[in-house]
Amino acid sequence: MGTDDYKNRSYGEIPVGTGFKPGIVVVDFQKGFTEAQYPLGGAPLVMRALENTAKLLKVARAYGVPVANCNTAYMNEREMPYWKITAVRKTFLHDHPSVAFDDRIYDRTYDLTVCKKAPSIFFNTDVNDYFTKERVDTVIVTGCNTSGCIRATSIDAFSHRYRTLVPEDCVGDIEEQPHHDNLRDLGRRYVDVVDLKTALNFLETWHASRKDHAA
Template sequence: MTTRDDYQNRSYGEIPVGTGAKPGIVVVDFQKGFTEEKYPLGGAPLVMRALANTEKLLKVARAYGVPVASCNTAYMNEREMPYWKITAVRETFRHDHPSAALDPRIHDPEYDLVVCKKGPSIFFNTPVSDYFAKERVDTVIVTGCNTSGCIRATSIDSFSHRYRTLVPEDCVGDIEEQPHHDNLRDIGRRYVDVVDLDYTLAYLERWAKTRDGGLNMAAAS
């Protein structure tokens, strides 16, 4: 019989991912289709909480010069789409539909790399990993929605690209609480450190001080 401690007994989650030399942030699918109640998939409370917290995170990150990559999900027509089982995605996630636009609360068109993804992960067939390679990012902070779908897929791809991966629980959201918590627990056992906004802000502050100290030493020499 399986108990709740069996994963822990078998060493799952024993080794923290930790933080590396340079952070980058991905913002997954905070498009109006998820953040405005007038759309079929919009306005879920956990998603709106995540949106508000990600807005706070990005304000600090941009001030510190942290690379940010944002994405939406949109298609030319249903023929281009994968075999989505969600009617609302098939009907509204189109390039010419207003729900495809990124929410302005998290989007800075003059700062962010923006990609339109066609699958669940922001890394799949997009230039995000190339952008992070040029920026020498080794630690990826994952924000956005939905936890059980595109956040999980993005986190696994981030892990697969050999990034240290942090997922702030209060910067990601889902339609329901149970899959949100279940999926975070699961990826936290295997691939990522599940943290929170305060932890992430403290990490960015430490990184900025280290970077600025390094730049100042280089200038002095």
């Protein structure tokens, strides 16, 4: 079987496209992932994603786009699912400094803030209800890690019937291979894998359409 077998079987043929209103989810840009002093922190792809997500959010907030921001934290190990990652079990606790949001992507006065307990930002949180109330139909997924929480969040966004965009340069992982492998697989089935420029263009187009309707 060759490398084009997925394509030959029609995977990825139909683009998701964009709808009428964007919303952005920001997944786990907490200090445990963005500061190198912590065991899981400072991966180059994650830091690139943080920088690009900050650019996206600056425009989004100026235009009034709904933003949902999350961290992952637990009261103790008894509350946790069965994580196989020692660093998660030992540091992702409510009183640990690693679970604090990175200030570069967080606005407590603007963002819907949730503390998730599972990989997806949508699982047992109020994010879907918030986006429904805001009439969001297109979700832009940002954050880390691509092979874990980004993948889970993207599949849940798809399952909730959102058009889902994942800017490659606004998500990151520990290693490049799983980052690209998971984006490739998501792009075959559930999402449009785009880039920061495309996401910004979508926000600009949406904002311009709002001004036209108000005129």
